[in-house]
Amino acid sequence: MQSEVMFAGFGGQGILASGKILAHAAMEAGYEVAWIPSYGPEMRGGTAYCLVVISDRPIGSPVIKNPQHLVAMNRPSLEKFAPMVKPGGVILVNSSLIPIRCGRTDVDELIVPATGIANDLGSVRIANIVALSAFVARSKIVDFELLRRCVNEEFHGKESFIEMNTNAVEQGRKAAA
Amino acid sequence: MAKVLMKGNEAIGEAAIRAGCLNYFAYPITPQSEVAEYLSKRMPDVGGMFLQGESEVAVGYMLFGASACGARVFTTSSSPGISLMSEAISYIAGAQCPAVFVNIIRGGPGLGGILPSQGDYFQATKGGGHGDYRLLVMAPASVQEAVEMVMLAFPLAEKYRNPVMILGDGLIGQMMEPVEFPDHLRTEPTNKDAWATNGMDTRNSKKSNLVKSLYLDPKMLNDHNLHLKSKYDQMKREEIRYEAYNADGDYKILIVSYGTMSRVCRTAIDMMKEDGLEVGMIRPKTLFPFPEKAIYDAAVKESCQKVISIEMSMGQMVEDVDRCVKGRRPVEWYGKCGGDVPTPEEVIGVIRGLL
Structure with a gap:
C-alpha cells in the first residue's frame, strides 16, 4: 500500500514544514517515507508545494503524477492540483482563503477555515498545523496521537510555540469531525 | 543509531563527518547549498573546519593542498562549480592525492537550470579536466545510499590515492528520507605516510614525499600514466557495483x-x-x-x-x-x-x- 499527500500553498504558509511533520510521523509509525519539496527559485509569497510519499515497502519513483490526497492552502494550488487527485482521496480546502470548491464528486472534500482558526488562536503562522491536523484526523493516514507527538517534537526547544501548536492540533481535529 | 528523517544534502554532510572527514571546503550553489549550511553549523561541534572559498577554482586547490598534507578532505558542488574545479581534479589525480567530490547535478549546459539532471555523466566518467585520468564515480538512488557511498568514498579515495566522485542529482539532494548512520570510521587516512607532505619527523620512513604532477621526461611521464592506468584497471576488477x-x-x-x-x-x-x-x-x-x-x-x-x-x-x-x-x-x-x-x-x- 502506498499513499501520497500533496501540500500546496504560498511560500511562507509552512507548506514544507507540514509535509515534514507528516513524514516524520509516518516514519515513526514504521512506514517508508519520502518528502519531496518543490525547489524552484522560491520566495515568500510565491507558490510552494511538497509531496509526502508513505508506503509499506521501499519507495520507487519520487515523481508522482496523481497523488492520493491534497491539502490546498490557497486558490491557485486547489485549481492546479485538485484535478490530479486520485478518486477516493481527501482534498482539504483552506476555505478562509479559497472561495471556490474542488468541483469533484469522487473525492472526500474537507472544508476547513484553517487560516481563520489560526488567527483566532493567535497566529496566522499555525494555519499549516490546523490544516495538517484536520487532514490527518479525516484521512487517518497516521495515528492522531503520533501526529500530536511529532508536532511537539518539531517545536522542541521553542516552548512558547508548543502551546499554540498544541491548540492548533486540537482545533484542526475538531474541524475535521 | 535510530532512523532520522534528513534531506539528502544534510545527510551527505553528516556522512562525511562520520567518515572522519573534518575538512570541508565549498562554495554555495543550488541545489546543494544545504550541505554547506549544515556543515557550517555542525563542523565546529566536532572540532572540524568549513572554509568557504572565494570561488570553486580556489576550493579545488584548497582540497589539493590539504590532501597533500595528509588531511581527509571533501567538497560538494553542483555542475558549473564542478566545471570550475575540474582543473584541480586533474592535478589531484595526477599527483595521486585522495579527495572526495560530491556533484549534485543541475541542468546544463552553461548556467542551465537548478532542477535535477544527469547531464554531467560524461564530465564525471570521461574527464572534465585534462589528461589521462579517471574518477571513481558512484551514483546513489536514495538518501540512505548517498550516506553509504559518501562513507565508502573516503577509504576508496585513499586506497587508490585518487579523487572519488559522488554523482547525485537535485532530487537526491533535496529529498528527505529516513536514514541510519553507521558507526564512526577512522579519523585519519591510514596510508598517508606513503604520500603526505606532513613532515619527516612525523613518520618512520626516511623517504621524503613529493607531491607533483609535472613529469617533463617522456619516459617518466609514460611510466606515470601506466601506473595511473594500472589503478584504473584495478578499480575495474575490484570496485564495480x-x-x-x-x-x-x-x-x-x-x-x-x-x-x-x-x-x-x-x-x-x-x-x-x-x-x-x-x-x-x-x-x-x-x-x-x-x-x-x-x-x-x-x-x-x-x-x-x-x-x-x-x-x-x-x-x-x-x-x-x-x-x-x-x-x-x-x-x-x-x-x-x-x-x-x-x-x-x-x-x-x-x-x-x-x-
Whole structure:
C-alpha cells in the first residue's frame, strides 16, 4: 500500500514544514517515507508545494503524477492540483482563503477555515498545523496521537510555540469531525 | 543509531563527518547549498573546519593542498562549480592525492537550470579536466545510499590515492528520507605516510614525499600514466557495483538506468509486471568502473529483445551501454532534460513503444 499527500500553498504558509511533520510521523509509525519539496527559485509569497510519499515497502519513483490526497492552502494550488487527485482521496480546502470548491464528486472534500482558526488562536503562522491536523484526523493516514507527538517534537526547544501548536492540533481535529 | 528523517544534502554532510572527514571546503550553489549550511553549523561541534572559498577554482586547490598534507578532505558542488574545479581534479589525480567530490547535478549546459539532471555523466566518467585520468564515480538512488557511498568514498579515495566522485542529482539532494548512520570510521587516512607532505619527523620512513604532477621526461611521464592506468584497471576488477532488478526471470526489455531515474524505472517495472509485461533493469551504482559484464550478460539473455538506457540527459550513458552490449541487441535511448523528471507512466509509454 502506498499513499501520497500533496501540500500546496504560498511560500511562507509552512507548506514544507507540514509535509515534514507528516513524514516524520509516518516514519515513526514504521512506514517508508519520502518528502519531496518543490525547489524552484522560491520566495515568500510565491507558490510552494511538497509531496509526502508513505508506503509499506521501499519507495520507487519520487515523481508522482496523481497523488492520493491534497491539502490546498490557497486558490491557485486547489485549481492546479485538485484535478490530479486520485478518486477516493481527501482534498482539504483552506476555505478562509479559497472561495471556490474542488468541483469533484469522487473525492472526500474537507472544508476547513484553517487560516481563520489560526488567527483566532493567535497566529496566522499555525494555519499549516490546523490544516495538517484536520487532514490527518479525516484521512487517518497516521495515528492522531503520533501526529500530536511529532508536532511537539518539531517545536522542541521553542516552548512558547508548543502551546499554540498544541491548540492548533486540537482545533484542526475538531474541524475535521 | 535510530532512523532520522534528513534531506539528502544534510545527510551527505553528516556522512562525511562520520567518515572522519573534518575538512570541508565549498562554495554555495543550488541545489546543494544545504550541505554547506549544515556543515557550517555542525563542523565546529566536532572540532572540524568549513572554509568557504572565494570561488570553486580556489576550493579545488584548497582540497589539493590539504590532501597533500595528509588531511581527509571533501567538497560538494553542483555542475558549473564542478566545471570550475575540474582543473584541480586533474592535478589531484595526477599527483595521486585522495579527495572526495560530491556533484549534485543541475541542468546544463552553461548556467542551465537548478532542477535535477544527469547531464554531467560524461564530465564525471570521461574527464572534465585534462589528461589521462579517471574518477571513481558512484551514483546513489536514495538518501540512505548517498550516506553509504559518501562513507565508502573516503577509504576508496585513499586506497587508490585518487579523487572519488559522488554523482547525485537535485532530487537526491533535496529529498528527505529516513536514514541510519553507521558507526564512526577512522579519523585519519591510514596510508598517508606513503604520500603526505606532513613532515619527516612525523613518520618512520626516511623517504621524503613529493607531491607533483609535472613529469617533463617522456619516459617518466609514460611510466606515470601506466601506473595511473594500472589503478584504473584495478578499480575495474575490484570496485564495480550495481543492482539487478527483476532480472532473474524472462524479460523482453532490459533497462539500464541510475540514480533518481532508476527509481522511476523501478516503479514503472512494477506497474508493467502487474499488467503481465516483464522488464528487467541493471542499475549501475558505480558509473566508473561501469558494470560492463553485468549489462552484457543481462542483454544477451534469450528472452531479451532490446536494451534501453533511460537517463536525464541527452544520450550520454547510452554510449557506454551500447559499448557493453557489443551489437548483440539493439540499444535504444530515452531521456529528458530541464528538470522535469519523467514519470513512471511516461517510462511505460516508452517501453511499450519498443515492442
